[in-house]
Amino acid sequence: MTNGKLKLETLQVHAGQETPDPTTDARAVPIYMTTSYVFKDSAQAAGRFALTEPGNIYTRLMNPTSDVLEKRVAALEGGVAALATSSGSSAITYAIQNIALAGDHIVSSTNVYGGTANLLANTLREQGIETTFVDPSDPANFEKAIKENTKLLYTEVLGNPNSDVADIEEISKIAHKHGIPLIVDSTFSPPSVFRPIEHGADIVVHSATKFLGGHGVAMGGVIVDSGNFDWAQNDKFPTL
Known part of the structure; x- marks a missing residue:
């Protein structure tokens, strides 16, 4: 099934599980309640841990149920891949810390979720990463x-809690002009409402507790x- 040719309604139902579950033939996605997986032999185990052979290693890293969720959200957003995390805050933290290191700088919208503001202003600062907060009403502020050491721009589609709307397309142009990515929190704008990647965002994060989960x-x-x-266009990201 080619996701690019399917409508959003079809992707919501089938993306990530185009055929029945390979183990049980179940139509609905089974919940695999396991922490560990059995390897056929030591060679297979070595191949999986070396990432030279596909397959499950440990549920903290991957799980067949989470895999369907990741593929489905990636398809809905128009991305190439996704990673499910334990919370929206962890998704934001992983996304940023994978790019910014000690000595780096971030430019962020002022109107962001309180937990994100604390992460940027306090936690990351303690790790040597500085953040400048700007008014997102004018993209030029970014x-x-x-x-020189700015590694990314960060904003939310709808600022939390003010619901101010960011001009994702213009902010992304600024980011790309300077050879850095734009991370967008689209928690309050699920794919059925807005798809940031189509407007230039490089990485999209969600708190699935809100619209994606649907029921809190x-x-x-x-x-x-x-x-x-x-990521190889310049020397800003040597670890990626």
């Missing part, structure tokens, strides 16, 4: 704050990679 009864987060950003 460009004015960019420094489950904790979770998701990171989606657009697959569009060239």
